């Protein structure tokens with residue numbers, strides 16, 4: 001587990017333009033100084049991430065959000081400031097907002113675009129690292145591009161060990177799925193990626209309606225969408241199918257894994273199964289989701305069949321990730 005020394009070392013490495021993996025409450029991030037173009041370029045290189053997919057900037061306080069964004073260039077600076085004030089009750093936490101980019105943020109963080117995703121993480125190790133480093137940390141999830149996000153330090157070691165300068169171990173991530181991404185670029189706030197901060201919570205806190213990804217029509221202009229969300233994402237190497245896509249008399253391959261939320265009994269032979277939350281708790285289901293997908297992916301299976309739930313509340317983010325993982 002983490003020692004204070006690791007955090008101190010991590011802050012020093014970031015200041016030298018090096019890469020540090022660190023825990024957040026959602027997933028582990030691969031951090032670099034968000035003001036350092038060369039360090040950020042290494043993040044893209046190490047992850048094999050397409051340069052058109054922008055990164056999330058992590059900061060310690062709401063006034064840092066105002067510093068590294070340029071709210072004066074918003075569609076309505078007064079409304080946006082008031083929305084940020086309301087959202088500040090959700091920070092630190094698993095919510096990233098999209099705003100016009102502040103000039104201190106390196107342009108490659110934002111994939112050359114004019115907007116930036118920014119959040120205040122809740123994990124005490126991430127907050128301490130931000131405090132000691134004293135600057136903004138650009139950090140995508142610390143996995144190879146297109147693979148399942150890491151929720152333990154071991155997951156990070158498994159894929160990026162030889163390519164990064166330090167992995168700070170903060171134990172398993174409590175939330176387990178990536179932050180909600182909320183665009184504040186237009187009069188109606190839009191969720192670009194569902195996460196643990198749900199659309200219900202956001203419209204309550206903001207006191208206005210919030211556009212959910214479910215409501216996005218295929219004809220929406222692409223600039224309104226999150227670039228990273230256009231592609232298949234978060235997928236294990238083993239093919240994944242939702243249980244609802246399996247018909248009763250269908251022939252399945254010999255080695256099938258089952259990812260069970262709580263009490264589903266598959267009607268086909270299963271080589272290996274994982275139960276995410278015996279009591280049917282959605283938060284526990286989310287926290288265990290990516291680790292279980294990785295375990296099943298390592299079990300030499302031909303197919304992973306995954307359970308499903310209602311896409312409401314946290315279920316929306318869980319189903320979003322599983323639907324993406326099942327896209328071939």
Ligand code: TXA
Nearest residue numbers: 026028029054055115116117140141178179226227228
């Ligand atoms: O929970 C999280 O958000 C984790 C932890 C480490 O904070 N980070 C994370 O980063 O999931 P990443 O890079 O794997 O996902 C960032 C998402 C992508 O879907 C990306 O397209 C979107 O945020 N994004 C970043 N900047 C954006 C922007 N300016 N406009 C629209 N979408 C943006």
Ligand code: MG
Nearest residue numbers: 140141149178
């Ligand atoms: Mg990612």
